[in-house]
Amino acid sequence: MGVEFLKGHGTENDFVVLPDPDGVLDLTESRVRALCDRQRGLGADGVLRVVRPDLGPWFMDYRNADGSIAEMCGNGVRVFARYLVEAGLAPLGTIAVATRAGRRDVVAHEDGTVTVDMGPARVTGASSARVGGQAFGGVAVDVGNPHLACVTSTPVAALDLRDQPGYDHEVFPRGVNVEFVNVLGDGALRMRVHERGVGETRSCGTGTVAAVAGWLHEEGRTTGEATVDVPGGRVAVVVREDGSTLTGPAVLLARGELDQGWWDAL
Numbered sequence: 001m002g003v004e005f006l007k008g009h010g011t012e013n014d015f016v017v018l019p020d021p022d023g024v025l026d027l028t029e030s031r032v033r034a035l036c037d038r039q040r041g042l043g044a045d046g047v048l049r050v051v052r053p054d055l056g057p058w059f060m061d062y063r064n065a066d067g068s069i070a071e072m073c074g075n076g077v078r079v080f081a082r083y084l085v086e087a088g089l090a091p092l093g094t095i096a097v098a099t100r101a102g103r104r105d106v107v108a109h110e111d112g113t114v115t116v117d118m119g120p121a122r123v124t125g126a127s128s129a130r131v132g133g134q135a136f137g138g139v140a141v142d143v144g145n146p147h148l149a150c151v152t153s154t155p156v157a158a159l160d161l162r163d164q165p166g167y168d169h170e171v172f173p174r175g176v177n178v179e180f181v182n183v184l185g186d187g188a189l190r191m192r193v194h195e196r197g198v199g200e201t202r203s204c205g206t207g208t209v210a211a212v213a214g215w216l217h218e219e220g221r222t223t224g225e226a227t228v229d230v231p232g233g234r235v236a237v238v239v240r241e242d243g244s245t246l247t248g249p250a251v252l253l254a255r256g257e258l259d260q261g262w263w264d265a266l
């Protein structure tokens with residue numbers, strides 16, 4: 001019997017899901033890279049390994065497509081919760097999910113959307129990004145993982161995000177996810193993102209929370225809410241003094257078995 005997998009996405013930020021309740025899979029960097037490769041593997045922005053240590057809360061072991069480990073993934077945790085519900089491992093309603101950024105309470109709704117309590121989005125200072133010779137001012141935002149949210153009047157559709165945007169390595173020694181944000185109206189944002197460890201993705205859940213926190217900061221506010229349009233769809237974000245929530249769809253579209261020989265050879 002090969003290794004069980006599922007494929008899913010949250011606003012087209014896509015993941016390979018590996019159910020591994022007993023934590024027996026040896027998920028090496030090279031296996032993650034091969035799984036995420038869109039030519040020689042299944043293709044995905046990241047891998048979600050579903051583990052349940054000591055029958056405690058479910059743990060989301062999230063990996064970026066390049067094999068690196070990240071603290072948190074807002075779209076991934078929605079897909080993770082959808083998997084738990086569809087597999088009969090958790091009921092609809094609130095599910096506690098352990099992540100490297102701490103516990104996240106996730107509410108799976110009947111209509112297929114999922115709301116995640118993302119914890120506080122902390123603006124920690126000003127910084128800037130550079131794309132194609134153009135500088136973009138922004139703010140560093142900690143959503144469990146590091147972000148640089150740049151609100152700009154340059155239409156985000158015009159940006160070439162194939163390469164990693166330039167950023168200040170002293171401010172972000174562990175790398176950074178960079179968001180470019182247009183304000184469409186009060187409470188309506190558009191965003192594109194270049195993710196650490198992946199490249200441009202069609203959505204980034206933690207990035208949308210950082211975008212809203214960055215926009216509010218620019219407005220001199222610390223609380224508020226907005227919809228965020230990303231290339232892969234739309235999510236809704238609420239930022240409070242003590243926390244934030246992210247709501248959006250979570251879809252599972254395929255399941256199957258990896259060839260054991262392919263897996264073993266990696």
Ligand SMILES: N[C@@H](CCC[C@H](N)C(=O)O)C(=O)O
Pocket residue numbers: 013064069070071072073074075076145146177195196197198201203204205206207
């Ligand atoms: N796509 C994710 C974020 C995944 C982690 C990120 N690339 C990092 O390295 O911090 C999301 O939906 O939040």
